[in-house]
Amino acid sequence: MLKISNLTVGYSRSLRPALNGVSLEVGTGEVVCVVGESGSGKSTLALACLRLLGSDVEIGGTIELDGRNIFSLSAAELRNVRGREIGFVNQDALSSFSAYWTVGEQIAETIEAHTNLPRRIAWERTLDQLASVRIDNPERIARSYPHELSGGQRQRAALAMGLALRPRILIADEPTSALDVTTASHLLALLRQLQREYSIGVLLITHDLRVVEAVADRVAVMYAGILGEVGARDEVLRRPRFPYTRALIDSLDLERARGSLKGVPGVPPGLSETLPGCPFAPRCTRAEDICQRMSPAPVTIGETVVRCHFPDSVEGVEVHVHSVG
Amino acid sequence: MAERVMSLDQTASSATGQGPLPPRRRGALERWAAFLLRRLLWGVVVLLAIATVTFFLTHYVPSDPAVYLAGPSATTEVVNRIREQFGLDQPVYVQYFRYMASLARGDLGTSLFTKRPVFEDLARSLPVTLGLIVPAFVVYVVVAGCLGCVAAYSAGKARGVLVQVFTMIASAAPVYWVALVLQFLFFYSIPILPSGGQHSLTLPGPTTITHIDWLDSVLTGNVPALADALWHLVMPTTAIVLGLLAVGTRLMAGAVQDELGKIYVRTARGKGLPERTILLKHVLRASINPFVTVTGIQFGYLITYTILVEVVFTWPGMGYYLEQCIQINDYAPLIGVTMVAAAGFVLISVVSDIIYSLVDPRIELA
Amino acid sequence: MSAAAENSRPPRPWRMPALLDVFAVVAIVLLVLLAIVVIAPGIFSARNPLALEISARLHGLSDAHPLGTDELGRDLLARIAYGARNSVGVSLLIVVIAVVVGLVWGTIAGWFGGWLDAMMMRIVDMFLAFPAFVLAMALAAALGPSLTSVAIALAAVWWPGYARLVRGSVIALRSSGHVVAAQAQGLPTSRIIWRHVLRFIWRDVNVRATADVGYALMAVTALSFLGLGAQSPTPEWGLLIRSSAAYFYTAWWYMAFPGLAVTLTAVSLSILGDWIAARPGR
Numbered sequence: 009m010l011k012i013s014n015l016t017v018g019y020s021r022s023l024r025p026a027l028n029g030v031s032l033e034v035g036t037g038e039v040v041c042v043v044g045e046s047g048s049g050k051s052t053l054a055l056a057c058l059r060l061l062g063s064d065v066e067i068g069g070t071i072e073l074d075g076r077n078i079f080s081l082s083a084a085e086l087r088n089v090r091g092r093e094i095g096f097v098n099q100d101a102l103s104s105f106s107a108y109w110t111v112g113e114q115i116a117e118t119i120e121a122h123t124n125l126p127r128r129i130a131w132e133r134t135l136d137q138l139a140s141v142r143i144d145n146p147e148r149i150a151r152s153y154p155h156e157l158s159g160g161q162r163q164r165a166a167l168a169m170g171l172a173l174r175p176r177i178l179i180a181d182e183p184t185s186a187l188d189v190t191t192a193s194h195l196l197a198l199l200r201q202l203q204r205e206y207s208i209g210v211l212l213i214t215h216d217l218r219v220v221e222a223v224a225d226r227v228a229v230m231y232a233g234i235l236g237e238v239g240a241r242d243e244v245l246r247r248p249r250f251p252y253t254r255a256l257i258d259s260l261d262l263e264r265a266r267g268s269l270k271g272v273p274g275v276p277p278g279l280s281e282t283l284p285g286c287p288f289a290p291r292c293t294r295a296e297d298i299c300q301r302m303s304p305a306p307v308t309i310g311e312t313v314v315r316c317h318f319p320d321s322v323e324g325v326e327v328h329v330h331s332v333g
Numbered sequence: 334m335a336e337r338v339m340s341l342d343q344t345a346s347s348a349t350g351q352g353p354l355p356p357r358r359r360g361a362l363e364r365w366a367a368f369l370l371r372r373l374l375w376g377v378v379v380l381l382a383i384a385t386v387t388f389f390l391t392h393y394v395p396s397d398p399a400v401y402l403a404g405p406s407a408t409t410e411v412v413n414r415i416r417e418q419f420g421l422d423q424p425v426y427v428q429y430f431r432y433m434a435s436l437a438r439g440d441l442g443t444s445l446f447t448k449r450p451v452f453e454d455l456a457r458s459l460p461v462t463l464g465l466i467v468p469a470f471v472v473y474v475v476v477a478g479c480l481g482c483v484a485a486y487s488a489g490k491a492r493g494v495l496v497q498v499f500t501m502i503a504s505a506a507p508v509y510w511v512a513l514v515l516q517f518l519f520f521y522s523i524p525i526l527p528s529g530g531q532h533s534l535t536l537p538g539p540t541t542i543t544h545i546d547w548l549d550s551v552l553t554g555n556v557p558a559l560a561d562a563l564w565h566l567v568m569p570t571t572a573i574v575l576g577l578l579a580v581g582t583r584l585m586a587g588a589v590q591d592e593l594g595k596i597y598v599r600t601a602r603g604k605g606l607p608e609r610t611i612l613l614k615h616v617l618r619a620s621i622n623p624f625v626t627v628t629g630i631q632f633g634y635l636i637t638y639t640i641l642v643e644v645v646f647t648w649p650g651m652g653y654y655l656e657q658c659i660q661i662n663d664y665a666p667l668i669g670v671t672m673v674a675a676a677g678f679v680l681i682s683v684v685s686d687i688i689y690s691l692v693d694p695r696i697e698l699a
Numbered sequence: 700m701s702a703a704a705e706n707s708r709p710p711r712p713w714r715m716p717a718l719l720d721v722f723a724v725v726a727i728v729l730l731v732l733l734a735i736v737v738i739a740p741g742i743f744s745a746r747n748p749l750a751l752e753i754s755a756r757l758h759g760l761s762d763a764h765p766l767g768t769d770e771l772g773r774d775l776l777a778r779i780a781y782g783a784r785n786s787v788g789v790s791l792l793i794v795v796i797a798v799v800v801g802l803v804w805g806t807i808a809g810w811f812g813g814w815l816d817a818m819m820m821r822i823v824d825m826f827l828a829f830p831a832f833v834l835a836m837a838l839a840a841a842l843g844p845s846l847t848s849v850a851i852a853l854a855a856v857w858w859p860g861y862a863r864l865v866r867g868s869v870i871a872l873r874s875s876g877h878v879v880a881a882q883a884q885g886l887p888t889s890r891i892i893w894r895h896v897l898r899f900i901w902r903d904v905n906v907r908a909t910a911d912v913g914y915a916l917m918a919v920t921a922l923s924f925l926g927l928g929a930q931s932p933t934p935e936w937g938l939l940i941r942s943s944a945a946y947f948y949t950a951w952w953y954m955a956f957p958g959l960a961v962t963l964t965a966v967s968l969s970i971l972g973d974w975i976a977a978r979p980g981r
Contacts, residue, residue: 058603091605098603103596108618108693117614118604169604379828386825494718505965507917509924510940510958517947517954579969637832641921645944659840659926667837674833682828 010034010057010094010177010209015069017052017061022279026052028233029069031306036176036209039200041220041241043256044230047276050213053230054181057211058090073177092122095170095208099182101162105154111162112138112150115169122173137168142198160191164198171202178203179211184219196222217260221245229253232277232287234303239312249312249319251292286316294318372686376679383675388429451669454654457544459673461531462650464545466639468566469573473635477578478624481585482612488590496582504579508638512572512645519568526568529646532561569646576638580631581624588620595619622693632681636674723974726967733964737787740780748777748934757950767952769942775953779960782934787964789850790915794908796854801861802904806892808862809869820866826859832918839927846919846935849928853918857911864907868900906976913968920961936961 012032018025026049034040044050055061057071059078071078073093081089090096098104105114112134119130131150138146141164154162163183170178180199184192200223203210214220220227224241229250237250248254274291277283286292289299296317304315480496487493503511519526527533531546539549539558547566550559592598593616601611640652647653651670658666736743746764752772759767766776808819826834838852872878873896881891920937922928929935931942936957943953 055599060599060603087605087607089605090603096600096603098596098600100596104600106597106601106615106619109615117606117610121604121606121610172604379825382825383829501969502962502966505913505969506962507920507924507937507940507958507965509921510954510961513940513944513947513954514958517951521948633830633832636830637921640833641924644925655836656925659844667840671829671833671837674830675828678830679828 009036009074010211011070011072012053012057013070013072015053015056015071016067017049017056018066019279020064020066023282024233024277024279026233026279027056030230030233030235032211032228032235032238034177034209034211037203037207038225039203039210039212039223041212041214041224041227042230042235043214043217043220043227045215045276047232047278048230049233050215050230051181054096054179054211054213057179058094058096059086060096088122091118091175092173093175093177095173095175095178097163097166097170097178097180097183099185101159101166101186102154104166105162107154110151110153111157111165112152115150115165115172118169118172133172134168137172138165140171140202141165141168143168159187160195163187163191163195167195167199167202171206171208174206175208177209177211179213181213182215183212185215192219193222199223217245217256229256232283234287234315235313236288236316237312237314239310243310243312249309249314250288250316251294251318252288255291369683369687372683376676376683379679380672380676383672384433385429388433451666454666455651455669455673458649458651458654460544461648462639462643462652464531464543464548465566465569465573465643465648465650466635468547469570469639470635472570473574473577473581474624476574477581478585478617480578480582481620482589482617484582484586485589485593486612488586497586500579500582503575504577506575508572508576509641509645511575512569512642515568515572516645527565529565529648531565531648532558533565536561569642569648572642572645573635573638577631577634580634584624585620588623589616592616592619622689632678636677719970719974719977722970726970726974729963729967730971733783733787733967736780736783740777740783743780744774744777746774746777748773748781749932750774757946757953759950759952766956767950769939769950769953770946775939775956778934778939779936779957782936782939782957783960785846785929785933786916786920786936786961787912789846790912790919793850793853793857793915793919794911797857797911798861798904798908800854800858801863802865802897802900804858804862805865805867806869806896809866810873810888810892810896812870816866820863823859823862823866826856827863829856831856832921835918835922836925836927839922844927844930846923846929846933849919849922853915853922857915861904861907864903865900868903869896872896872899902975906972909968909975910972913965913972916961916965916968 010033012030015027015030016025017027030049030053032040032042032053042050042053052061056067057078059081061067067079073089078086078089105111109117112131115134115137116127116130119125119133120127123130125133134150135146138149143149143161143164149157149161149165154165157165163186167180167183170180183199184195187195196219199210199212202208212219212223220241226239227241227244228238229236229244229252231250231252237244237248237253239249244253245257248257277287277290283289285298285300285302286295286304289295292299298317302317304317306313306315307319308314309319480500484493484496487496506514516528520528532539536558539546539553539555539562542549542552547559547562550556550562598611598616601615602608639650640655642648643650643652644656651673655666655670750773752768752774755764755768755772756770757768758764758772761767764774764776766774766779768774769778804819804823808816835849835852835856838855839848842848842851878891878895881895919928920935920940923935923937924941926941929938931938939957940954940961943950943957947954
């Protein structure tokens with residue numbers, strides 16, 4: 009189980025930390041979606057879990073994998089965790105692979121790096137993996153270079169690579185953002201299937217609420233480095249407590265109803281602005297004086313954890329939840 | 334030039350959202366043949382241009398071409414004889430055709446120095462020059478590659494700065510001077526290396542097949558001669574490599590640094606690959622590209638430096654031959670060497686294009 | 700960490716000057732010194748570089764001859780000082796000529812385009828298909844070995860590189876916003892080219908030219924070393940090294956100091972070129 013406790017990450021050249029006191033748990037067998045705008049810090053969260061952030065960061069808090077703190081692992085132990093216990097899938101599969109080696113080669117090298125299997129067996133495993141992500145003709149795909157595959161094939165291959173060693177946790181950073189809607193939904197369905205089959209805990213980063221609707225068990229809403237709301241998917245989507253969540257859902261409904269892209273009015277704060285209070289306050293319709301001054305502490309309402317001085321206690325409009333599998 | 338062709342995402346997705354299978358690499362042979370043919374044709378055009386230019390060089394210069402060919406120390410008699418011999422009293426276009434015809438026959442004139450046809454002299458000295466250029470190039474690629482990696486990896490640290498400073502100074506010093514300094518240090522001050530030539534005069538040289546002593550030693554299995562030949566190769570090679578180092582190291586360091594910033598490196602770390610594998614297997618492989626593309630420019634320097642180093646170490650190649658001729662104002666061989674060097678240049682650019690397309694799987698020969 | 704985030708950050712500490720800046724200062728100082736030597740060599744040496752003093756041939760460093768003497772007793776310091784004008788001055792001249800010719804050629808080709816561009820660039824490609832140094836050797840030999848011949852020969856092989864550089868930039872800038880705007884305003888072509896196009900090309904050309912003076916210096920001295928350039932008794936650094944080769948067992952200073960002069964100059968120019976290139980903005 010992956011347990012992120014009070015994680016704070018600051019880049020040394022910026023004034024505001026990219027992540028501020030983030031706490032989240034991902035158990036095996038559940039899909040936790042972290043949803044937020046670009047710049048909210050969600051990618052930083054994904055990278056932090058594998059200690060893939062650069063050297064110019066300051067880190068506070070802990071990330072524990074089954075009780076062991078990722079930040080206190082030695083280099084060798086860390087290498088063992090990466091790939092083997094925690095798998096990683098990038099947003100852009102084309103740049104995740106090196107252009108100079110075939111896809112199969114790159115999956116096989118992952119297997120070889122962590123086991124002592126000979127090349128032949130590693131290759132067989134690679135083909136199995138590619139088959140398990142429902143790729144037709146895995147042999148041909150394995151011998152292809154990344155630029156020769158379509159976007160969907162590539163992303164599946166990237167997924168196969170992330171799951172090659174049967175990790176118990178998978179971190180997927182916007183796996184569908186570069187895909188068209190049809191391909192994306194197929195990929196998500198596949199992800200769900202595999203997750204159930206192997207009891208993997210998935211931390212899925214996305215900016216799209218539709219992805220949350222499709223696959224999430226629990227959802228965490230991130231804004232400007234803090235988790236505004238964390239709870240069960242149905243609960244959060246039907247009865248959002250954090251004003252930003254509400255705004256997100258509203259804009260999605262608007263898009264569905266009228267077909268127009270509206271988004272949430274305003275712009276999220278950059279990393280060079282310091283915010284003493286709640287970061288969403290400037291854009292919040294319900295903000296009061298205290299919101300600008302004091303950062304809200306986490307409050308538990310039912311099973312949802314919210315960071316707001318005035319969590320939404322009004323019953324929201326009934327939201328239709330579209331799920332896949 | 335080889336062109337980049339990236340395959341586009343197919344728009345129609347199948348029911349499983351996969352898309353069509355990637356194309357089989359068919360028809361590669363035909364494309365290669367067409368490419369080679371086109372490049373060689375261009376090479377021939379360039380050679381013709383070179384020949385024409387050198388013709389005009391010798392015939393439309395301020396001085397009398399006969400005097401130029403005869404050398405300033407020749408008597409009027411000799412000059413007149415040469416004028417007649419080369420038909421320099423004929424109209425220009427006649428001269429031009431005679432010139433081209435003789436070139437086609439392989440007649441590059443006669444050297445006053447060796448009293449032999451220039452063509453023969455070149456046939457003998459060109460391999461010797463190659464026998465120095467090739468090892469120098471190989472050593473250069475390896476050393477610049479390693480130093481470039483070090484410089485990129487330790488970019489802000491002492492080690493990286495040291496590498497950059499060292500290579501800059503090594504290459505700023507004129508190569509012929511560096512050669513002299515090396516000779517002074519390792520032949521005169523600390524006598525461990527020979528002062529020049531391909532082999533020691535006391536040792537019987539290997540049987541001559543290619544005129545390249547180290548190669549001949551290998552081909553005839555003559556181990557003592559090989560050791561001797563290699564020993565003689567050390568200083569000239571070092572001088573050339575030092576001269577080229579700055580460019581190559583900087584190139585490699587830039588390429589490696591670019592690669593290290595790319596996302597696939599982060600993914601590779603994320604899947605738990607050891608740092609060494611990432612560097613040696615992925616980053617290096619990707620950095621070779623820019624290295625290869627600039628090879629053409631580097632080759633120009635390579636030729637220049639080799640000529641100069643040959644002179645210092647009396648390495649009996651084209652450069653040394655040239656310099657000896659120049660000393661006695663025998664300029665005819667210069668034309669022949671220019672032709673050969675230019676032809677070699679064209680060949681190298683074709684070869685580097687080919688290598689580049691082999692090395693990057695994203696490129697198709699257009 | 701969150702406490703620090705609540706408060707505003709302390710002001711940035713003063714950054715250590717980048718290593719390149721330090722080197723650049725040293726380089727500029729050296730180059731200024733060099734400029735003085737080129738303009739007024741008499742400041743560095745009161746002696747006549749051509750004055751023979753057979754009794755003092757191949758003497759080492761001394762008070763009378765701070766850098767020693769050559770095989771004819773001439774003061775080495777004087778020969779190096781007066782030689783700077785020949786070596787560095789000629790290199791500078793070569794680059795200036797190459798830049799001017801290349802600029803004109805490349806601008807015409809790039810601006811007018813079409814068959815003129817194609818033809819002009821074919822000629823440039825022909826030149827670039829030659830190994831430049833070998834061609835320069837042939838040219839210098841054809842013109843009769845002398846420093847002048849070397850200058851002409853090297854200038855002749857150097858300009859195509861600039862032509863190509865300039866042409867590429869001109870083509871890129873020709874369709875840029877402010878050029879089109881200027882044309883729309885009806886400004887005369889020459890003015891547009893001068894103010895809007897060349898201004899921007901200048902920086903790229905400048906970076907390359909600075910480094911090229913160093914490379915030209917290498918080429919000039921190398922041609923003299925081979926005997927195709929400056930002839931005795933002209934003091935020129937490459938020729939000095941050539942002459943010194945026969946005596947270096949006994950007179951190490953003869954070989955060392957001219958070589959050091961070339962090296963220091965080339966290093967300084969290289970650093971200067973890097974520094975100009977690294978400076979932000981246009």
